[in-house]
Amino acid sequence: MSASHTELDTDPQLEMRLDVLTVAETHSVAHTDTQTGTHTAILVQLQEVSAVQAANTESNDFDVGLDPDISLADMYRWKVSAYAPCSSTCTTGITASYALCVRYDGTEVDDSYCDSLTRPEPTHEFCTGKECPPRWETSGWSECSRTCGEGVQYRTVRCWKMLSPGLDSSVYDSLCLSHDLHKPANRKICLGQSCGPQWEVSQWSECSARCGSRGVRSREVRCSMEMRLCNMSSQPIESQECEGPPCDRRWTASDWGPCSGVCGEGRMVRAVMCRSSSGIVMSEEQCDQSLRPLAIYPCGDRDCAPHWVEQEWQQCNATCGRGVRQRQVVCAGLDTGVFKEFPDSSCDQTNKPEISSSCFKRPCSKWFTTSWSQCSKTCGSGIQVREVKCYQGEELVTRGHSCDSTLKPEARQSCQIQSCPTEAPAAAPAASLAVDDSCQDKPTANCALVLKVKLCSHWYYRKACCQS
Structure with missing residues (x-):
């Protein structure tokens, strides 16, 4: 036993390990009898202590008990x-x-x-990431449609969606609506100072001239209040000279349709229209009525005795109120299957169809407009507005459909006084080049990475990382 103590006392390194062992497992050493047995027990217990240390702490103070293959x-x-x-x-x-x-x-x-x-x-x-949701974007409100009294302001409301970084695009409104997004209003009422009297004018009538000549067109001019209250020196003109339509109008006819019955009752019909040289359908008044082809022929048998054949009614000669319409009635028949027109005396005069009848158009209501407002922008594309009113005689119509909605004049139009400057302004002093205090980087833009991969040339990142 003394020999064992002597060996342990002469080994300083082993003394350190014994100190640790005394704290952790001292009872194991007390039962050893031989020098060899004691030394073996100490090494075993040291390895156990090291294993405990490795499992319960991150300390690397112990360098024993490790896998000898790990450097x-x-x-x-x-x-x-x-x-x-x-x-x-x-x-x-x-x-x-x-x-x-x-x-x-x-x-x-x-x-x-x-x-x-x-x-x-x-x-x-x-x-x-996940798909970006759509959103509503609105422009600024336009100028009030009236410089005085009650008017309307407009703005553009569009559905937008971020399709990819830097690609923000306008999409169909149905996409925003399908996400239960309430669409903002695109118009609202605006109030100005009390209105004074102002001139209102109707649309110009068609030119009275036939093709290749000059004629006159007219319009109605009225004061929004009593006539004496409007400035007579600024009263708009009521008539002006005009050029007649080009002499390129001609009648065109489609193929004949099928026969509808026997001789005397059967009819074949085709469409007859007035067209310009470019093929655009024009009003029938712009073509020579004396040259209008027949639109209805008799049919039925190879030989058909003369009888009255009514043509289609022409348009009413009044654009509103009561008027008269005309049609052509011919005495015609078939001779060996070929259409033939006969003198009126060859047909029964007692049952000749009417060639004219009364007609009634919508009440004589007309659209009136005020003059255009100033352009909403001093440069670039802006908006002009004006009032559009419907009058039936002297009465202002605010409800119903007295005036023809298809003929309603535009209440707003685009305008451009001049182009906006495109050149960059002169270089500012160094003191003014500091970053605007209101400019903040977007947290989602990862601006540090944007700078590293040189994406600042893209407008989206240039705006999202303006501070960087």
Whole structure:
């Protein structure tokens, strides 16, 4: 027993291990009898202490009890972990990998344990977030449609959606509506100062001239109040000279339709229209009525005795109120299957159909307009507005459909006084080049990465990362 104590006393390294052993497992040493047995028990217990230490602490103070195949250089290493969250919450963004310092058994430890010179560079990849939801975007309100009294203001309301980074596009309104997004109003009432009297004019009538000549067109001019209250010096003109239509109008006819019955009752019909030389359908008044082809022929038998054949009614000669319409009635028949027109005396005069009848158009209501307002912008594309009113005689019609809605004049139109300057302004002093205080980087834009991969030339990132 004394020999064992003498060997232990002469081994300083073993004394340190005995101190540790005394704390952890002292009862195991007390029962050893031989020098060899004592030494073996101590080594076993040291290995057990080391194993306990490895499981319950991150300390690397113990260098015994480890796998002899693991070197100090392999104790800690860099491990490339998963990618960081996508930089964009919707559409395509950028994600970056990152490295963690781990111990040989896979436990994550502080980065200071690993060699910073061997740390892997982060890699960047494109990533796809969830689909961006649509949204409503509105323009600014236009000028009031009236410079006085009650008017209307308009604005553009469109559905937009971010399709990809930097690609924000207008889409169909149904996409926003399908997401239960309430569409903002595109018009509202505006009130100005009390209106004074102003001139109102109707639309110009058609030119009275036939093709190749000059004629006159007219319109009605009225005062919104009593006539004496309007400024007579600024009264709009009521008539002016005009050019007649070009002499390129001609009648065109379609193919004949099928016969509808026997001789005396059967009819074949075709469409007859007045067209311009470019094929545009014109009003029948612009073609020579004396040259109008027949639109209805008799049919039925190869030989058919003369009888009255009525043509289609022409348009009413009144654009509103009561008027008269005309039609052509011919005495005609068939001779060996060929159409033949006979003198009126060859047909029964007692049952000749009417060639004219009364007609009634909608009440004589007319659209009246005021003059155009000033352009809403001093440069670039702007908007002009005016009042459009419906009058039936002297009465202003505010409800119903007295006036023809298809003929309603435009209440707004685009305007451009001059083009806006396109050149960049002169260079500002250095003091004024500081970043605007209101400019803030968007948190979702990952501006540090944008700068690194040189995306600042793109307008979207230039705006999203304006501070950077």
